[in-house]
Amino acid sequence: MSTNGLIGRAIKRVEDKRFLTGHGNYTDDIVLPKQTYASFVRSQYAHARLLNVDTSAAKEMPGVVAIYTGTDLVDVNGVPCGWQVNFKNGDTMKEPKHPLLVADKVRHVGDAIAIVIAETIEQATDAAEAVMVEYEELPCVVDAAKAVQSGAPLVHDDVPNNKSFDWVLGNPIEEVNEAMRKAAHVSTLEFVNQRLVPNAIEPRSYNSxxxxxxxxxxxxxxxxxxxxxxxxxxxxxxxxxxxxxRVVSPDVGGGFGSKIFHYTEEALLTWCSKKIGRPVKWTSERSESFLLDAHGRDHITKADMGFDANGKIVALRVKTYANLGAYLSTFSSCVPTYLHGTLMQGLYTTPKINVDVTGVFTNTTPVDAYRGAGRPEATYLLERLIDLAALEMNIDPADLRFRNFIPPFDGVNQPGYQTQVALQYDSGNYEGVLKKGLEMVNYAEVRREQQEAAHNGKLVGIGFSTYIEACGIAPSAIVGSLGCRAGLFESAHVRVQPTGKVSVYTGSHSHGQGHETTFAQVVADKLGINLNDVEIIHGDSEAVAFGMGTYGSRSLSVGGSAIIKSIEKIIEKGKKIAAHKLEASADDIEFSSGKFTVKGTDKSIGFGEVALTAYVPHVYPKDLEPGLDFSSFYDPANFTYPFGCHIAVVEVDKETGKVSLKRFIAVDDVGNVINPMIVEGQIHGGLVQGIGQALFEGAEYDENGQLTNASYMDYCMPRADDFPMFEMGSQVTPCPHNPLGVKGAGEAGTIGAAPAIVNAVIDALWSGGHKVKDIRMPLTSERVWHAMVDA
Amino acid sequence: MQLAGKYLLHAAPPKVWATLMNMDTLAKVVPGISRLEKTGDHTFKSILDIKLGPVSGSFTGNLQLDDLQEPSAFTLKAQQNSRIGNANAAIKINLSPVGTDDTEIVFDGDVKLSGMLASLGQRVMGGVSNTLTKQFFSNLEKELEKTPAS
Amino acid sequence: MSTKINVTVNGVQYSHFVEPRLLLVSYLRDVLHLTGTHVGCDTSNCGACTIHVNGKATKCCTLLAVQADGCNITTIEGLSNNGELHPLQEGFNECHGLQCGFCTPGMIMTAADLLQHNPQPSEADIRHALDGNFCRCTGYHNIVKSVQYAAQKMKEKEVVH
Structure with missing residues (x-):
């Protein structure tokens, strides 16, 4: 295949101009003829029976078009869960109905009771306030570990102990227990991976x-x-x-997982649009987003890591209670299981692993995939434990990792690495990223500075995180066998226009990832044409044949591979057309730099001429159809496994416990890179979400199930002046099983960052003699100060 | 949300008690009451209009005086609903004599908030409830001054 | 009940009768169809709705349209000059200072205000000035670089003129 050198270059984004000039087209910007607007009546209680919903006064309000309540929709199905997880005993997970509007009892604050549709949004909101709801408040439960205890209030009357499923993966528990008993040292952590609110800056919006x-x-x-x-x-x-x-996703203002799921409002607005015969629009207010957009994380975990006398890990045992919220969201069941348990091998040769996860309903907002989805929780667990073990065994944390890394393998000459937890890693050079990270941070110097600081009464800490993730989601056969109710391939349709311009229809939606640039680079490079002769079309079910969408860092490795398949078909057909025109055999035609050439001669014709011939087939092979237009589906052979090393240097104020992030080094290996500028941008954003979890963010429920920090006045979002400039490094270990050799970069930053920060803070405290094992995230000044004083 | 405090009133406990148990004075001293309707011996239906900073709304609901131990203690129970959220309170109130002419009122209880009051308003609710409490006691003081010592 | 307002937006004079409770951001988006100004929250924290009112960066999601009566307003649509991008717009493209683009208009309008008052800001100055604008995509790293790029570009232009 040809190349014009576009792959690998930091090309400026072609999509930027519309956003920079205010011409982006987001859903809320769209107004349709005869538009109406919806507002919701939502539950104020976490758990209550609905005694009466009186819409009579509201219906008389000015501008009201229609009001529907749960009783109008009793025959309509709820939104489904896309992944079936089974109980240990083989029983199917408990999957209670998630109704579009609640008729019987509300199960979390924000649960929808009625929809009010009016001529203007103000009229809809006014009328929604006039709907009278009588509740019978019921006892509620917000904590996953408490929810499974006998006597806890039941979120769903027919789900005993609030358990959706219990699930186990890895080696038999007896073997793991035995290995743990024989271990020379066992490090144990009991911790909470706190609940996060995804907070895409564009609130969810629908217009049906x-x-x-x-x-x-x-x-x-x-x-x-x-x-x-x-x-x-x-x-x-x-x-x-x-x-x-027809479903259209126009410009979308960030997703981070929270816009994967099929939300009740999408279906409800669609249902309403036919009932009233007019378009209905709803855009979430931020205070609604906090209560409704599926949250992330929320695990309560106890984990033990056993070591032999040489510091080699001999066993890992994990017990997690995963809070699923009040209903199963689209992928909520697979996040704490197949995206979490399967990552427990980490980068290490641990021979015995057992992961046990209980998925629990509570009276809280549903929890689902949020950037990283399961993998940040797994990484946090492993990387916190190994750093803690290093402190406890008095071994350098970098050294302890080197002792345990899986040796380098490229997946071509050496086979992939079979883990104890189902996955087979594709290729990796784990010691490489840590070595590079140590060089970049200048490890010996930082340790010297730390000692000097300790001498001067200051607390400086350095923390590591060497992570791996499984992305490029995912081979359909594998995920099917694990309970996924869909295939996870991707489609691409490449249409060469008669003039040689190229339209690419991809199923991978772009909402900030820069597909319109990266994909165009791939296409222009492979076809040897100009970048601006390629247009990437995405997000419209009527234009694009099919698509599984953008999540799990899959766009380039799966969607990009589908594009490559179509391009290969185009080149192959182009060779036949060129051969006919050049009176040669198709086997003797080679394609390079946008030209079809008879091998060993100077006889050639350009890509544009072949394209024109395909559509004006006057001189044309008899057995060939006109046109130059191919679609393909690509189903990956395996997940991809990016990995990396993140290092944080922090200073902790002794008097106040305030953590200052001094330096952050990120060395990420995401396989081959098409556009390094975009990849770095993805990692920067990921880092801030990971560091945000470590230092700032966390949803706080009170015991009544009220989310008490449901606004930007109370939920601490990471801000510009919370960070230093990041120090970025990279390594390339190509993916052996997709044509571009790419692995995915969307989630890397978030997956690796949080434990590096917490490890650094713990390291700082130990340097001052405060032997603290763990501090609950986010590491607010108050928590760090208490940890110091109480230790 | 915890609501606790104490207040010294210039009147003996029996007089304070009588004032608090009188529906007409109660309607005057509870801040923002626009309607108070007796529904039982010690239960009332109420409409409260409260506008304080960001908290503004019309609350409808019930007030109840419970666990009456004349003249030294009772529990005030309130269930109030509004478009910005509901409030559910149970406040234990103790009246103890100070000297011969004064009463110290000690109150302690829990207010359960829901809806926007909980998610958006919680961090200002402490201030709002302190202001309302102060208003309540200063109103009560005025009422006590009006009525001659019994 | 409507109130008449006169405003100049991006150099064009408008006169409308508006409801007293109409927010300025709704006036811009729904009445003038200038949808480049976005709403990301309802508490004036996220900064997606930042515009210039009489030359000053202002969050217009908690300002009423009637309060803007008589004001001179610039939105992201009015920032470029005869099709030539403002140095900040250029900087954000050059340094990859945007991903999903939703916070970008507000971010640029805030940065434009900064550069008017502080043409050569330090990294800390920039980070501090952008503290009231949330970005969930970029991690702020490249936004800082974009503003630095624009400051440099504007300085070079000064020298040329």
Whole structure:
């Protein structure tokens, strides 16, 4: 295949201009003819029976078009969960209905009771306030470990002990216990990986319409995966024919996982649009986003890591209670299981691993994938434990990692690494990233500075995190065998226009990741044409054949590979056309730098001419169809496994416990890189979300199930002046099983960063003689100060 | 949310007690009451209009005086609903004599907030409830001054 | 009940009758169809709605349209000059200072205010000035670089003129 050197270059983004000039087109920017607006009546209680919902006064309010309550929708299905996890005994997980509007009892604050549709948003809001709801408040439960105890209030009356599932993976527990008993040292941590609110800056927004002439629906949605929404909404919720529904995700203002899921409002607005015969729009207010957008993390975990006398890990045992919230969101069941338990090998040769996870319903906002999804929780567990063990055994934390790393393997000459927890790693050079990180941070010097600081009464700490993630989600057969109810391939349609310009229709939606640039670079490079002769089209189910969407750092490794498949077909057909024109055999044609050439001669024709010939086939092979237009589906052979090393240097104020982040070094190996500028940008953003979890963020529920920091006045978002400039390094270990050799970069920063920060703070405290094992995230001044004083 | 404090009133406990148990004075001393309707011996239906900084709303609900131990203690129970959230309170109130002419009122209880009051308003609710409490006692003081010593 | 307001937005004079409770951001988005100004929160914290009112960076999601009567307003749509990008717009493209683009208009309008008052800001100055604007995508790293790029560019232009 040809190359014009576009791959690997930091090309400036082609999509930027519309955003820079205020011409982005987000869902809330769209106003349709005869537009109406929706507002919701939502539960104020975490758990209550609905005694009466009186809409009579509201219906008389000015501008009201319609009001619907749960009793109008009793025959409509709820939104489904896309991944089936089974109990240890083989029973199917408990999957209670997640209704579009609640008719019987509300199960978390914000649960929808009624939708009010009016001519203006102000009228809809006014009328929603006039809906009178009578509740019978019920006792509630917010903590996953308490929810499974007998006598705890039941979120769903037919789910005993609030358990959706219990699940286990790895070696038999007896073997792990035995190895743990024989260990020379065991480090143990009991900790909470706190609940986070995803906080994409664009609030979720939907605008749905119905055309009685064609009997077709159109849904504009701020979704990361419009095709998936169409499939779930049509087949599982509303039972409407898929070909009668067009779903469009225009520009989307960030997702981070929270816009993967099929939310109740999408289906409800679609249902309403037909009922009233007019388009209905709803845009979440931020205070609603806090209560409704699926949260992330929220694990309560106890983990033990056993070592032999040489510091080699001999066993890992994990017990986690995963809070799922009040209902199963689209992928909530797989996050704490198949995206968490499967990562417990980490970068280490641990021979015995057992992971036990209980998924628990509580009276809280549903929890689902949030940037990293399961993998940050796994990384946090492993990396906190190994750093703690290093302190406890008085071994240098970098050295302890070197003793335990899986040796380098490229997945081509050496086989992939089979873990104890189902996955087979594709390729890796784990010691490489740590070595590079140590060089960049100048390890010996930082340790010297730490000692000097301790001497002067200051607390400086250095913390490591060497992480791995499984992304490029995912081989359909594997995920199918693990309970996924969908395939996880991707589609790409490459249409060469008669003039040689190229339109690419991809199922991977872009909401900040820069696909319109990166994908165009790949296409232009492979076809030897100019970047601006390629256009990337995404996000419209009517334009793009199919798509599984953007999550799990999968766009380039899965979506990009599908594009490559189509390009290969185009080049192959192009060779036949060129051969005919050049009166040679197709086998003798080679394609390079945008030209089809007869091997060993100077006879060639350009890509543009071949394209024109394909559409004006006057001189054309008899057995060939006209046109130059191919679609492909790519189903990956394996997950991809990016990895890296993050190092944090912090200073802790002795008097106040305030943590200052002094330096952050990130060495990430994401395989081959198409656009290093975009990859670095992805990692920067990921780092801030990871560091945000470590230092600032956390959803706080009170015992009544009220989210007490449901606004930007109370939920601490990471801000510009919380960070130093990041020090970025990279290493390239290509992925052996996809054509671009890429692994994925979207989640790396978030997965690696948090434990590096916490490890650094703990290291700082130990340097001052405070032998603190753990501090609960976020590491606020108060918590750090208490940890210091109490230790 | 915890609501606790104490207040010294210039009147003996029996007089304070009588004032508090009188529906007409109660309607005057509870801040923001626009309607108070007796529904039982010691239960009332109420409408409260409260506007304090960011907290502004019309609350409807019930007030109840419970565990009455004349003249030394009772529990004030309130269940108030509004579009910005609901409040559910149980406040234990103790009246003890100070000298012969004064009463110290000690109150302690829990207020459960829901909806926007809990998610957005919680951090200002402490201040709001302190202001309301002060208003309540200064209103009560005025009422006590009006009525002659019994 | 409506109140008449006169405003100049991006150099164009408008006169409208508006409801007293209409927010300025809704006036810009829904009445003037200038949808480049975004709403990211309802508490004036996120900064996505930042515009210039009489030359000063202002969060317009908690300002009423009637309060803007008589004011001169610039939104992101009015920042570039005859199709030539403002140095900040150029800087954000050059340094990859945006990803999803939702916070970008507010971020640029805040940075423009900073550079008016402090043409050669330090990294700390920039980070401090952008403290009231949330970005969930970029980690702020490249936004800082974008503003530095624009400051340098504007300085070079000064020298040329």
């Amino acid at each position: 319409s119905y055309d009685p002439a064609t009997e077709k629906y159109t849904l504009y949605t701020s979704s990361q995966n419009p095709h998936l929404i169409r499939l779930l909404m049509c087949a599982f919720v509303l039972g409407i024919p898929e070909h009668k529904v």
